[in-house]
Amino acid sequence: xxxxxxAYNDIQEILMQLHGxxxxxxxxxxxxxxxxxxxxxxxxxxxxxxxxxxxSKSEGKNPRILxxxxxxxxxxxxxxxxxxxxxxxxxNIKVKKILLHKLLASILTLGDLYGSCxxxxxxxxxxxxxxxxxxxxxxxxxxxxxxxxxxxxNLLLKTGFDVxxxxxxxxxxxxxxxxAKSAYVRxxxxxxxxxxxxxxxxxxxxxxxxxxxxLVQKYGDQFLHAPQEVWLEEFRVFTVNFLMDEIKTTLxxxxxxxxxxxSEDALVKDGSVDAAxxxxxxxxxxxxxxLEAPKGxxxxxxxxxxxxxxxxxxxxxxxxxxLQRSDGSWTYFAKDLAYHYDKYRRGFKQQIDxxxxxxxxxxxxxxxxxxxxxxxxxxxxxxxxxxxxFLDNGQPVKMSKRAGTFITLEDIIDAVGKDVAxxxxxxxxxxxxxxxxxxxxxxxxxxxxxxxxxxxHARCHSVFRQTKxxxxxxxxxxxxxxxxxxxxxxxxxxxxxxxxxxxxCVEHAxxxxxxxxxxxxxxDLSALxxxxxxxxxxxxxxxxxxxxxxxxxxxxxxxxxxxxxxxKNGLEILGVKALEEMRS
RNA sequence: GCGCCCGUAGCUCAGAAGGAUAGAGCGCAGGAUUCCUAAUCCUGAGGCCAUGGGUUCGAAUCCCGUCGGGCGCACCA
Numbered sequence: 001x002x003x004x005x006x007a008y009n010d011i012q013e014i015l016m017q018l019h020g021x022x023x024x025x026x027x028x029x030x031x032x033x034x035x036x037x038x039x040x041x042x043x044x045x046x047x048x049x050x051x052x053x054x055x056s057k058s059e060g061k062n063p064r065i066l067x068x069x070x071x072x073x074x075x076x077x078x079x080x081x082x083x084x085x086x087x088x089x090x091x092n093i094k095v096k097k098i099l100l101h102k103l104l105a106s107i108l109t110l111g112d113l114y115g116s117c118x119x120x121x122x123x124x125x126x127x128x129x130x131x132x133x134x135x136x137x138x139x140x141x142x143x144x145x146x147x148x149x150x151x152x153x154n155l156l157l158k159t160g161f162d163v164x165x166x167x168x169x170x171x172x173x174x175x176x177x178x179x180a181k182s183a184y185v186r187x188x189x190x191x192x193x194x195x196x197x198x199x200x201x202x203x204x205x206x207x208x209x210x211x212x213x214x215l216v217q218k219y220g221d222q223f224l225h226a227p228q229e230v231w232l233e234e235f236r237v238f239t240v241n242f243l244m245d246e247i248k249t250t251l252x253x254x255x256x257x258x259x260x261x262x263s264e265d266a267l268v269k270d271g272s273v274d275a276a277x278x279x280x281x282x283x284x285x286x287x288x289x290x291l292e293a294p295k296g297x298x299x300x301x302x303x304x305x306x307x308x309x310x311x312x313x314x315x316x317x318x319x320x321x322x323l324q325r326s327d328g329s330w331t332y333f334a335k336d337l338a339y340h341y342d343k344y345r346r347g348f349k350q351q352i353d354x355x356x357x358x359x360x361x362x363x364x365x366x367x368x369x370x371x372x373x374x375x376x377x378x379x380x381x382x383x384x385x386x387x388x389x390f391l392d393n394g395q396p397v398k399m400s401k402r403a404g405t406f407i408t409l410e411d412i413i414d415a416v417g418k419d420v421a422x423x424x425x426x427x428x429x430x431x432x433x434x435x436x437x438x439x440x441x442x443x444x445x446x447x448x449x450x451x452x453x454x455x456x457h458a459r460c461h462s463v464f465r466q467t468k469x470x471x472x473x474x475x476x477x478x479x480x481x482x483x484x485x486x487x488x489x490x491x492x493x494x495x496x497x498x499x500x501x502x503x504x505c506v507e508h509a510x511x512x513x514x515x516x517x518x519x520x521x522x523x524d525l526s527a528l529x530x531x532x533x534x535x536x537x538x539x540x541x542x543x544x545x546x547x548x549x550x551x552x553x554x555x556x557x558x559x560x561x562x563x564x565x566x567x568k569n570g571l572e573i574l575g576v577k578a579l580e581e582m583r584s
Numbered sequence: 585g586c587g588c589c590c591g592u593a594g595c596u597c598a599g600a601a602g603g604a605u606a607g608a609g610c611g612c613a614g615g616a617u618u619c620c621u622a623a624u625c626c627u628g629a630g631g632c633c634a635u636g637g638g639u640u641c642g643a644a645u646c647c648c649g650u651c652g653g654g655c656g657c658a659c660c661a
Contacts, residue, residue: 033601040604050603056641063641087604088642133661170661264661294657296585303659318587318657325659332661360588361656386589387655428597431589433654435596449609455623466620508600520598523608527625534625537617545620582623 001106002117002503007047007077007093008036014073015051023069026058038501045084045092046100046497049074052089063089100493101485103500107562108478114562115506115569120161126348127153130251130259131168134243135179136205138250138409141356144434145385146409147425147575148515149354150256152383154573155510155518164348165259168339171240172264173332179203179243180236181228186212187235191221211242250409255418255575267338273330276338276373277308277323285311285372291322310337315368333362337369344370344378351380352513360384383513385430391437419576423450426574429516449523453567454579456526459533460564461580463544467557470547477558487555489542491535495528496559502566506573515574522570529563 015031018024039048052067067085074083079099107114129149157163182203189195190212198204223231293302308324323334363382370380509517536543544556568578
C-alpha cells in the first residue's frame with residue numbers, strides 16, 4: 001500500500017470529473033504532471049499536492065482559485081481528515097488514523113514484498129555491467145560500476161521489470177592474444193625456466209603465475225619448445241577461462257550473482273557482427289571514407305586512410321565512427337554494436353549499460369548505433385559512474401594494470417567485507433566522485449554510515465528479543481487492530497508515515513536509476529528511529545517495552561516490525577545483509 | 585579545439601521530475617547513560633546554492649554565456 005499513489009489516483013479522478021463537468025478545461029495529459037508528495041515539513045500534513053499550481057497556466061487562473069475549486073472534492077475523500085490550502089496554492093492533506101492503521105497492517109502482511117510495485121509491467125530489460133576484460137582480476141576501479149549496475153538491476157526487479165543481468169566478455173580482441181603470450185611466459189616460468197624481465201608490451205602481473213601453473217598441470221611441457229601458432233589459441237582460451245573463473249568467484253563474493261555471460265569472440269564467430277554491419281549497410285548508413293584527426297590532441301602515427309565508417313553523427317554522435325581497423329579486422333565498436341543488436345534480438349528493447357567515467361566518450365556512439373540498427377525501437381540508456389579516488393591513509397593509491405600493481409576487488413572485500421564495500425560505493429550519486437580512504441574503510445569507524453543503518457536494524461531485533469522475555473505470550477504482530485493502533489504516540493505515527501514513503505522511494509530510485517536514493521532514505525529512516533529510541537531515555541513511558549502496558553507495547557512492536565521489514569527490504573535491494581546483532 | 589560530468593556550510597555530500605523558511609554527516613561549542621546496545625540522542629554557531637543573463641506566478645533545480653575542476657577524444661577495450 002502506498003499512501004501517495006492512492007491519493008494521486010483519487011486526485012486524478014477528481015480532476016477528470018471536474019473536466020467532465022467542464023469545470024476544468026486543461027487537457028488530461030496536463031493532469032498527469034501533478035504530484036502528490038510528502039510535505040517538506042511534517043507539521044503541514046501527511047500529503048501535499050501541487051495540482052492547483054500545475055493547472056494554473058493551462059487554466060489561466062490563479063492557483064489559489066483553482067485550489068478553492070479542488071479543496072471541497074479532496075475533503076470529500078473518505079480517508080481525508082482535513083485539507084487546507086497553503087502557500088502559493090499547495091493543498092495539504094491530513095489523513096484519518098484508519099488509513100495509517102491500514103498502512104501499518106498492510107506492511108506487516110506484505111513483509112518481504114513491501115516496497116515492491118508493478119510499474120515495470122513485466123517489461124524485459126537488460127542491465128549490462130562489470131564487463132571487465134578477462135585479462136586480470138577485478139580491481140578497485142571495477143567496484144563502483146559493478147555495485148551500481150547490480151543495485152539498478154535489483155531496483156528494476158523490485159518494481160516489476162523482467163530483468164536480465166548481463167556481463168559482456170571482451171575475449172575477441174588483440175588484448176587476449178597479448179594475454180596468451182604473457183601466459184606463455186609464466187608457463188615457461190612454471191616449468192623452471194629463467195624468464196627474466198617480462199617483455200615490453202605483455203602483461204607483467206603476478207596473478208598470471210597461477211595461470212602458468214594451471215597450464216603446466218593441464219599440458220605438461222608439451223608446448224615448451226613448440227612454435228607460437230601451435231599453442232596460441234589453446235593458451236588464449238585457457239587463460240581467458242581461468243581468469244573468468246576467478247572473476248566469477250570474486251563477483252559471487254561481492255554479492256553479484258545470476259549473471260548471464262556473453263562472449264565477444266562467440267559473436268564474431270557465429271556471424272553476428274557481419275549480420276549487424278550488413279543491417280546497417282542495408283539502411284545506407286555505412287560508407288568508405290577518411291576520417292579527420294581530432295584537433296587539439298597529439299596522435300602519433302596518425303594514418304590517413306580510407307576505411308569503413310558508420311554514419312553515427314546522423315543519430316546524435318559528434319562524428320562518424322570507424323568499423324574496421326587498418327588491418328581489416330572489426331573495431332571494438334563494430335563488435336559492440338553487434339552485441340547490443342544481439343541483445344535487442346533476444347527481446348530486450350530496453351537496455352542499460354553501467355560504465356565507468358573513463359568510457360564516457362563512448363556513450364553517444366553506442367546509443368546512436370542501437371537507435372540506427374533498430375529504427376529507434378531499441379533504447380539504450382547508459383549510466384556513467386564517476387571515478388573513485390582510492391586513498392590509503394590520505395595518500396593516493398597508484399593503480400596500473402600495466403605495472404601490475406593495483407588493489408584488487410578481492411583485497412577490498414577481504415578487508416572490509418562485501419556489505420560495507422557495497423554500501424560505501426552507493427553513498428554518492430553516480431555523477432559524483434567518491435574519495436574512499438582504504439585504511440578508514442578498513443577501520444570500520446563510525447564515519448561509515450552502513451553501521452548506522454545496521455545498528456538501527458539490530459536495535460529492532462534487540463526489542464524483539466527483550467519483548468519475548470517480558471511478554472513470552474505476546475501475540476503475533478500480523479493482526480494489529482485499530483484499537484491497538486490508537487496506542488501509538490504522535491512521534492511513532494511520524495515514523496510510520498516515513499516508513500510509508502519507502503515504496504515511492506524505491507519507485508523513484510528505479511525509474512531514475514539512482515541507487516543512492518535508497519541509501520539516503522535508509523539513513524534518514526534510521527535517524528528517525530534512533531531519535532525515537534533515545535526519547536525513551538528521558539521519558540520511560542516512551543520506551544517501546546512497557547511491562548505494565550501490554551497493549552501499548554504490542555502496538556509499538558507492530559510498528560518496529562514494520563520498520564525492521566523496511567530496513568531489511570531496503571538493504572536487500574542494496575545487496576547488503578541486515579544484521580540482527582552488531583556484536584559478532 | 586571538441587564532447588560528457590561536476591561546482592550547495594570550514595570539509596564530504598543530499599536536495600524528491602520547477603514549489604513552502606536550502607538539509608545531513610564530519611569538524612567546532614555545549615549537554616544527555618541507575619533505563620530495550622551511548623556504535624545512540626539533544627542544543628547551538630556556520631550558506632549571495634561558482635558567476636552573469638534568460639524562461640515563469642515561483643529556479644539550487646530548466647536554457648545560454650563566463651570562470652574553475654574531473655573524464656574522454658581514429659586503427660585500445
